[in-house]
Amino acid sequence: MKERISLTMIVRNESAHLANCLESVKDKVDEIIIIDTGSTDDTLNIAQRYTSNVFTYPWHNNFSDARNFAIEHASGDWILALDADEEVQCQASFSFHSLIAKENDKEAFLLPLLNPILDSTEEYNSFYVLRLFRNNGNYKYFGKIHEQVTIQDQQKVGLAVEPILKHKLLPLKLRHQKRNRNLHLLKKALQDDPHNPFLHYYFGVEWLMLGKAGYALPYLQKAYSRLSDDQLLFRAPTLKYLLVCLRALGRLDEALSLCLETSLHYPNFTDIFYLGGLLLEEKEEYHVALKWFNHAINCGKPPALFSHLTGSESFLAYYHLGFCYEKVGETFEAREAYETALELNPRFPYPLYNLFLILLSEEGAAYCYQYLEDRDYFDDALFCLTTADLFFLADHVAQAYLCLENHKDCFQGDERFLFFYGKYCIYSGRANTGFESLNQIPTKSSCYPSAQALSIVALILLGDFPKAKSSAIMLWKNQPTRCEAHIFLCLIRLMQKQTIPPCPLRVRGKETLATNTEMLLDCKRYRSHIMSYDPLVEAWNQALETLIKSSEKGFELLFNDYNQRVQGLNDRLIAKFGNSWMDKL
Structure with a gap:
C-alpha cells in the first residue's frame, strides 16, 4: 500500500507567496495541513482554496510549538515541511512516494535548498535541510527560533538530489x-x-x-569552535x-590563514578555494589568486553536505580568473575566461563588461561589435541591452543603435527595448523614429516617465519647440519628473533667446545640476556622431552649458571639464609632434 505524504506549513500574512508555494507541490502530496498564527491579510482565504485542513494557532514566539502542532493534525505516514516563501522544483516525473520506496531503509531525508543572493543572475547559496521525515512520533521540532528536527539515528537519514526547495528572494x-x-x-x-x-x-x-x-x-x-565535523551541515x-565576515572587516590575512588551514582539512570544499582566491585578488596577489580560482574550478561542485555558493566552481570563478589575468597583462587568457563565464551562465552579465572593454580598447568599436555579433551574444536580450548601453556610454552611439536595430526579434513585447531603442535612435540622428518608439510605451510602464522626458529631447532636436514646451508642462504636473520639466522649459527659452525664470523652490539645485550634466554628456555623444554642423544642436549644447554655469558648482564642473579637454588635446599633440609642437604652428 502506498504511503501517504502530508505537507505541513505554518503561515502568517503570506498572501504574496502562499499560492505559488502550494501550486508547486499540491500534486506531489496526499494531504495539506496549514497552521495560521494570526494573519491579517488574505492568507486564510488562499489556504482554504487548497485544503480544508486549515487551523489557527495562538502565536507565542515559538516556531517549534507551531510546527509540532501542525504535525499533530497530519494523518499521513510522512511529513513534508515547507515555508510559504519556498517553492518545490523537480521534474514532472518526480514522486516523493518513489523516493521513499527506493530507499526504504530511511526514515528521513535531507533536501537541497537554494537561498538566492540574486535571482536574476542565478547566484544562490545551497544547503541541505531536513524537511521530509516519517510521522511516527520520533521526529519533533525543538528550538524557539530556527527550529530543527531531532535525529535519533543518523544512519536512517537519506540524502535526496531532488526535489530542490527554492527560497523566494524577499x-x-x-x-x-x-x-x-x-x-x-x-x-x-x-x-x-x-x-x-x-x-x-x-x-x-x-x-x-x-x-x-x-x-x-x-x-x-x-x-565554528564548538561545531564538529559530525555537524558538517552547520560547520561548513x-x-x-x-x-x-573577516573579509568584510578588512582582516584579509587572518581570513587567508583560515583558508590555508581549512583547505588541507577539506580539500574538496570548493568554496574555500574560491573565497581564498577573492582574498588574494583583493590583496593584489593576482598570480597566486589564479591558482586558487583554477583549483576551485578543478574541484567542481563540492560534496552534498558542504554549503555551496552556486558558480564558485564555474562562472564566478572564471569571471574572477579573467580579472586576474587582466591584471597580470594576459588579455588573451582574460578574454577566454570571460567568454567561458558567459557561456556557463548567460544570465550573469558582468564578464561582458570586462570583455567589452578589452575588445574596445584593443580593437576598436567596429571590431568589438562584430566579435560579439559573431558569437551570438546579441541573441540574448539581456546581453544585447547591456552591450548597447556599454557602447552608448563609451560614446559609440552608432554601435549602440545597431545592437537593437539588428536584433529586434529578441525583444517581443519588451518595454525596455522601446525605451532604449528610442534613446539610441534619437542620439544617432533618428529623432523621428526614436520619438515614435517612445510613444509606444504604455502609461502604466515604469519606463513611461523617462520616456516622456526623452521624447522632449527628440522634439527639441526636431525643432518643434511648441510641442516640446507643451510636453514639458505636462511633465511638470508629475512630482517625480518636476526637475526634468523645469530644465526643459529653461532650455527651450534659452534656445529661443528668451530669459529664464529663477529655479522654483520645489526644484533643488543639486538635482538640476546632476540632470543637466547627464544631458550635456548625451548632447556631446550626439555631436560626436553627426558629421556636419547643426545650429540647432549647437544651440542646445550652449543652452545646457548656460544652465550648468548658473550655479557655482556647475561653473567649477565645466571649468574642470574644459581644462581636461585642453590637457587631453595637448597630450595628443605632444604624442604626435613632440614637446615643440607649438613651434611648428
Missing part, C-alpha cells in the same frame, strides 16, 4: 524586518542556552546579513560566513 525591507524579529527571539533563546553553537551560528548569520560584520564575528567564531556554512 524585498530588502521585509528581509530586514524578519532578521530583526529573529535577533529578538535568538537573544531570548541564547539566554536560556548560552553555549548552544547553533544559536551562535544563526545569531552571526543574522547580523552579517544586516551588514553588521563586527557584531557577527564573535558569534561565528564561537559557533559557519566556516564560509566566518571567512566572509
Whole structure:
C-alpha cells in the first residue's frame, strides 16, 4: 500500500507567496495541513482554496510549538515541511512516494535548498535541510527560533538530489524586518542556552546579513569552535560566513590563514578555494589568486553536505580568473575566461563588461561589435541591452543603435527595448523614429516617465519647440519628473533667446545640476556622431552649458571639464609632434 505524504506549513500574512508555494507541490502530496498564527491579510482565504485542513494557532514566539502542532493534525505516514516563501522544483516525473520506496531503509531525508543572493543572475547559496521525515512520533521540532528536527539515528537519514526547495528572494525591507524579529527571539533563546553553537551560528548569520560584520564575528567564531565535523551541515556554512565576515572587516590575512588551514582539512570544499582566491585578488596577489580560482574550478561542485555558493566552481570563478589575468597583462587568457563565464551562465552579465572593454580598447568599436555579433551574444536580450548601453556610454552611439536595430526579434513585447531603442535612435540622428518608439510605451510602464522626458529631447532636436514646451508642462504636473520639466522649459527659452525664470523652490539645485550634466554628456555623444554642423544642436549644447554655469558648482564642473579637454588635446599633440609642437604652428 502506498504511503501517504502530508505537507505541513505554518503561515502568517503570506498572501504574496502562499499560492505559488502550494501550486508547486499540491500534486506531489496526499494531504495539506496549514497552521495560521494570526494573519491579517488574505492568507486564510488562499489556504482554504487548497485544503480544508486549515487551523489557527495562538502565536507565542515559538516556531517549534507551531510546527509540532501542525504535525499533530497530519494523518499521513510522512511529513513534508515547507515555508510559504519556498517553492518545490523537480521534474514532472518526480514522486516523493518513489523516493521513499527506493530507499526504504530511511526514515528521513535531507533536501537541497537554494537561498538566492540574486535571482536574476542565478547566484544562490545551497544547503541541505531536513524537511521530509516519517510521522511516527520520533521526529519533533525543538528550538524557539530556527527550529530543527531531532535525529535519533543518523544512519536512517537519506540524502535526496531532488526535489530542490527554492527560497523566494524577499524585498530588502521585509528581509530586514524578519532578521530583526529573529535577533529578538535568538537573544531570548541564547539566554536560556548560552553555549548552544547553533544559536551562535544563526545569531552571526543574522547580523552579517544586516551588514553588521563586527557584531557577527564573535558569534561565528564561537559557533565554528564548538561545531564538529559530525555537524558538517552547520560547520561548513559557519566556516564560509566566518571567512566572509573577516573579509568584510578588512582582516584579509587572518581570513587567508583560515583558508590555508581549512583547505588541507577539506580539500574538496570548493568554496574555500574560491573565497581564498577573492582574498588574494583583493590583496593584489593576482598570480597566486589564479591558482586558487583554477583549483576551485578543478574541484567542481563540492560534496552534498558542504554549503555551496552556486558558480564558485564555474562562472564566478572564471569571471574572477579573467580579472586576474587582466591584471597580470594576459588579455588573451582574460578574454577566454570571460567568454567561458558567459557561456556557463548567460544570465550573469558582468564578464561582458570586462570583455567589452578589452575588445574596445584593443580593437576598436567596429571590431568589438562584430566579435560579439559573431558569437551570438546579441541573441540574448539581456546581453544585447547591456552591450548597447556599454557602447552608448563609451560614446559609440552608432554601435549602440545597431545592437537593437539588428536584433529586434529578441525583444517581443519588451518595454525596455522601446525605451532604449528610442534613446539610441534619437542620439544617432533618428529623432523621428526614436520619438515614435517612445510613444509606444504604455502609461502604466515604469519606463513611461523617462520616456516622456526623452521624447522632449527628440522634439527639441526636431525643432518643434511648441510641442516640446507643451510636453514639458505636462511633465511638470508629475512630482517625480518636476526637475526634468523645469530644465526643459529653461532650455527651450534659452534656445529661443528668451530669459529664464529663477529655479522654483520645489526644484533643488543639486538635482538640476546632476540632470543637466547627464544631458550635456548625451548632447556631446550626439555631436560626436553627426558629421556636419547643426545650429540647432549647437544651440542646445550652449543652452545646457548656460544652465550648468548658473550655479557655482556647475561653473567649477565645466571649468574642470574644459581644462581636461585642453590637457587631453595637448597630450595628443605632444604624442604626435613632440614637446615643440607649438613651434611648428
